[in-house]
Amino acid sequence: MTDAPDRQGRNQGGRHEPSDAAAAHGDAYPPTPAMLDAPIDPDFAKASEERLRETWKTPKGWRYWSAVNNSEVGTWYSLTAFFFMLCAGVLALLIRVQLAVPDNDFLPADTFNQFFTMHGSAMMFLFAVPMFEAISILLLPAFLGARDMPFPRLSAYGYWCFLIGGIFVLGSVLFGVGPSSGWFMYPPLATKSEGVGADIWLLGLSFIEVASIAAAVELIVGVLKCRPPGMRINLMPLYAWYVLVVGGMILFAFPPLIAGDFLFELERSFDWPFFDPERGGDPMLWQHLFWIFGHPEVYIIFLPSIAIAAMVVPTAAQRPIFGYSWIVLSAVGTGFLSFGLWAHHMFTTGLPALSLGFFSAASEAVVIPTGVQIFAFLATLMVGRVTWSVPMLYIAGSLAIFTAGGLTGVMLALAPMDWQVHDTYFIVAHLHYTIFGGMVFPVMAGVYYFYPFFTKKQMSPRLGRLAFWLAFVGFNVTFMPMHFSGLMGMPRRVYTYPGDIGWDLPNLISTVGAFVVAAGFLVFAWDLVRPKGRQPYTARNPWNAGTLEWAHDIPDQGWGARSIPYIESRYPLWDQPKLVERMDAGRYYLADAAEGKRETLVTTVLDAVPVQCLRVGGPTWITHLAAAFTGGAFIFPTFHWYPPAIVCGVLAIACVIWWLWTGTARPPEKTEKEIGLGLTVPIYVSGPAAPGWWGMWITMLADATAFASLIFGFFYFWTSSDSFPPEGASHVARGWVWAGAIALTASWALTRGARVVNRAGRAGLARLALAAAAGLTAAGAAAMLWSAHTAGLDPTSHVYPATVWAVLVWVAVHVSAGCIMQLYCLAGSLFGKLTPDYDADLWNVSLYWNFMVASVLVAAAVVDLLPRMV
Numbered sequence: 001m002t003d004a005p006d007r008q009g010r011n012q013g014g015r016h017e018p019s020d021a022a023a024a025h026g027d028a029y030p031p032t033p034a035m036l037d038a039p040i041d042p043d044f045a046k047a048s049e050e051r052l053r054e055t056w057k058t059p060k061g062w063r064y065w066s067a068v069n070n071s072e073v074g075t076w077y078s079l080t081a082f083f084f085m086l087c088a089g090v091l092a093l094l095i096r097v098q099l100a101v102p103d104n105d106f107l108p109a110d111t112f113n114q115f116f117t118m119h120g121s122a123m124m125f126l127f128a129v130p131m132f133e134a135i136s137i138l139l140l141p142a143f144l145g146a147r148d149m150p151f152p153r154l155s156a157y158g159y160w161c162f163l164i165g166g167i168f169v170l171g172s173v174l175f176g177v178g179p180s181s182g183w184f185m186y187p188p189l190a191t192k193s194e195g196v197g198a199d200i201w202l203l204g205l206s207f208i209e210v211a212s213i214a215a216a217v218e219l220i221v222g223v224l225k226c227r228p229p230g231m232r233i234n235l236m237p238l239y240a241w242y243v244l245v246v247g248g249m250i251l252f253a254f255p256p257l258i259a260g261d262f263l264f265e266l267e268r269s270f271d272w273p274f275f276d277p278e279r280g281g282d283p284m285l286w287q288h289l290f291w292i293f294g295h296p297e298v299y300i301i302f303l304p305s306i307a308i309a310a311m312v313v314p315t316a317a318q319r320p321i322f323g324y325s326w327i328v329l330s331a332v333g334t335g336f337l338s339f340g341l342w343a344h345h346m347f348t349t350g351l352p353a354l355s356l357g358f359f360s361a362a363s364e365a366v367v368i369p370t371g372v373q374i375f376a377f378l379a380t381l382m383v384g385r386v387t388w389s390v391p392m393l394y395i396a397g398s399l400a401i402f403t404a405g406g407l408t409g410v411m412l413a414l415a416p417m418d419w420q421v422h423d424t425y426f427i428v429a430h431l432h433y434t435i436f437g438g439m440v441f442p443v444m445a446g447v448y449y450f451y452p453f454f455t456k457k458q459m460s461p462r463l464g465r466l467a468f469w470l471a472f473v474g475f476n477v478t479f480m481p482m483h484f485s486g487l488m489g490m491p492r493r494v495y496t497y498p499g500d501i502g503w504d505l506p507n508l509i510s511t512v513g514a515f516v517v518a519a520g521f522l523v524f525a526w527d528l529v530r531p532k533g534r535q536p537y538t539a540r541n542p543w544n545a546g547t548l549e550w551a552h553d554i555p556d557q558g559w560g561a562r563s564i565p566y567i568e569s570r571y572p573l574w575d576q577p578k579l580v581e582r583m584d585a586g587r588y589y590l591a592d593a594a595e596g597k598r599e600t601l602v603t604t605v606l607d608a609v610p611v612q613c614l615r616v617g618g619p620t621w622i623t624h625l626a627a628a629f630t631g632g633a634f635i636f637p638t639f640h641w642y643p644p645a646i647v648c649g650v651l652a653i654a655c656v657i658w659w660l661w662t663g664t665a666r667p668p669e670k671t672e673k674e675i676g677l678g679l680t681v682p683i684y685v686s687g688p689a690a691p692g693w694w695g696m697w698i699t700m701l702a703d704a705t706a707f708a709s710l711i712f713g714f715f716y717f718w719t720s721s722d723s724f725p726p727e728g729a730s731h732v733a734r735g736w737v738w739a740g741a742i743a744l745t746a747s748w749a750l751t752r753g754a755r756v757v758n759r760a761g762r763a764g765l766a767r768l769a770l771a772a773a774a775g776l777t778a779a780g781a782a783a784m785l786w787s788a789h790t791a792g793l794d795p796t797s798h799v800y801p802a803t804v805w806a807v808l809v810w811v812a813v814h815v816s817a818g819c820i821m822q823l824y825c826l827a828g829s830l831f832g833k834l835t836p837d838y839d840a841d842l843w844n845v846s847l848y849w850n851f852m853v854a855s856v857l858v859a860a861a862v863v864d865l866l867p868r869m870v
């Protein structure tokens, strides 16, 4: 079948690639067996090994915390996410204690509200999504034989943001000021709620979402640009495909929520009435924005676990996965479909019948790609010789639980069923069945499976089985009865209930079950952290897996792979017999660190032909500072302390500038470098071949999605309300809006022009263009804001002026960032960081401005033209 790994058709150069990339290497690429067997000088091999070790060594002592390498950051990240999960789990136990018996007064009502809100929010935002990113940061470079992620300092920054934000959000319940309106924060309950709880939720979680998006960008670029030579896109391990799909989903799912948070916080802090019906607002807009995020979120959580299963299953069956391309297609399909389902969370809000039908059908349809993936796994297991390892046990348990959750999901996707059980414990049962089956058990399987990879030690199979049975039985004892209490009418989010309506028994059983689950997690956690010092190192590839990560060194080395291999198969360890031996001998690429700089290989997107030797950042403290100040900029506004927030914001920007200036796109000491096997590649690349350019593109997709969500809000009000704009409302001053738009368009043209003339060697002209562009940007941003101010638009009076202001403020802030970038390039040109040959910064900044000019024009049209149309 077409699915079999193709071992003949090596890199012929894809159509969309610089197809000459492979040809440019001539006879040197791909490597022939003769080249790979050529003798190497043992002294040189030893010396290069030493240099490599020195370059990649992890700092010792307190400097350890300045590390940025993916193995350190990934470990901290996953342990932190696991810790947050345990905290959220303790809250769940307290909830269950309160609900164990009727009329209980163990927790006061408000505390109970804070606990379930924090339980849900922490599980979703501090555990489920970050856990995927953490595990991926940890594993991805190993899957790809890369030395590190393409932007290691960005991962470190993301981690420190996550830690600060997580402690801040979770800590609020300790002081009794946590959010209490449920994990989806519906207005008007949440807009009107007293205290800082809702602000902590909005700002703290936005901060974490920004970090999540940063990690997603990095993971996507890692998959696209940092694969080993020869690993064409259809030879990638399935996990990498899932990273691509899930990363893409994060890019499109989180920004609507961030846009919603932005509007919500403007309402809470400054009384701009987006969700207040008395002044034209509409609480339903929040529900849409939340669930456009919230439903894909479910799949963002679930697909990575499928990805883990896709790595465990072939190993357990000892044969290649069945239906590779079908699995990839279904994963992509699930990703797309999941964006079309959000309204099934809103079946009871009085949507039109047609929408109900559409969203109901779409919700049923998503079963198909999900089913394809599960059947592909079952088929692989059926034709293979399955070894019942502990990871397989967890996978089997997860399939059973997930299927049960999927079945109740199919029931709920029918609107009439949903009307009956909406907001009851039936939903609580359903959501935990899907989440435990779709995330918790697969992650535990992954931990057992990959533990020998991380630590070179084994977890105990005996404890593993014990933990599994406790968690599995406890889980069903907890959540199965909730189906019945739900059908009996017990609403979710109630802190107590009377004793005479038959809810006591199922609730008591649930509480007992919850403690059994907790016991299972404790056994698991103990097995995870118990000292294993005296245990001997495991074998190198203890499960006899076929994928590249198991070629790792024992004991661990910071360099990841001694040399970066040439890959010809999906299961190189099974199909390329001499691979590991040659990797270890340093026969492949980048076996040396001659200049003592951390380097990894960049390849083309489709065919993985080497195109660049990328220098990546090493240990630093600047990321911690940047994260702390970013945290301040988000955290102070929760308490309405704006001056310190502004100071923190400015300092955060200063840190980021310093970090980019000193650590990225520095002109190298030589243009090209020999990377082994007779191959020479450039060290510095700008434009579409460079990872940084891809990083900018992908970031801007997320940013554009957030902007599109704001515009969606505008259209939503415009179409669903007849007082938008209200009669006799004043509009923005047309002349000023368009003057601003023209200035900003000119600024965009000048930035692009600067790139062209700089390339042509006319640096002076480029500087002039950049200086003029920066001036025009400032003027343009001011003109756009002025257009609303001078027309006397009062954002607190009605949702119409508020929405206009929100769009204009968004644009003004973004172009101001663009102004800083223009000045950054200008300074780069003046101080020799940016030259006609080394102009990556200017490429990235003009790419940013392409997006800016589009949003400026859309904004001008929307605020000026749309409202005057009848």
Ligand code: HEM
Binding pocket: 089, 092, 093, 095, 096, 116, 117, 119, 120, 121, 123, 124, 127, 128, 181, 182, 183, 184, 428, 432, 435, 436, 439, 440, 478, 491, 492, 493, 494, 514, 517, 518
């Ligand atoms: C020992 C494990 C767990 C137990 C005993 C548990 C228990 C509960 C209970 C009883 C509720 C309903 C609270 C109420 O409506 O009053 C709830 C809600 C929720 N749980 Fe869990 N849970 C567990 C694990 C998880 C996990 C692993 C996740 C996700 C990764 C999760 C996500 C949620 C969410 C999103 C809600 C909804 C919160 C809200 O209504 O705002 N739970 N949980």
Ligand SMILES: [Cu+2]
Binding pocket: 294, 295, 298, 341, 342, 344, 345
């Ligand atoms: Cu959904």
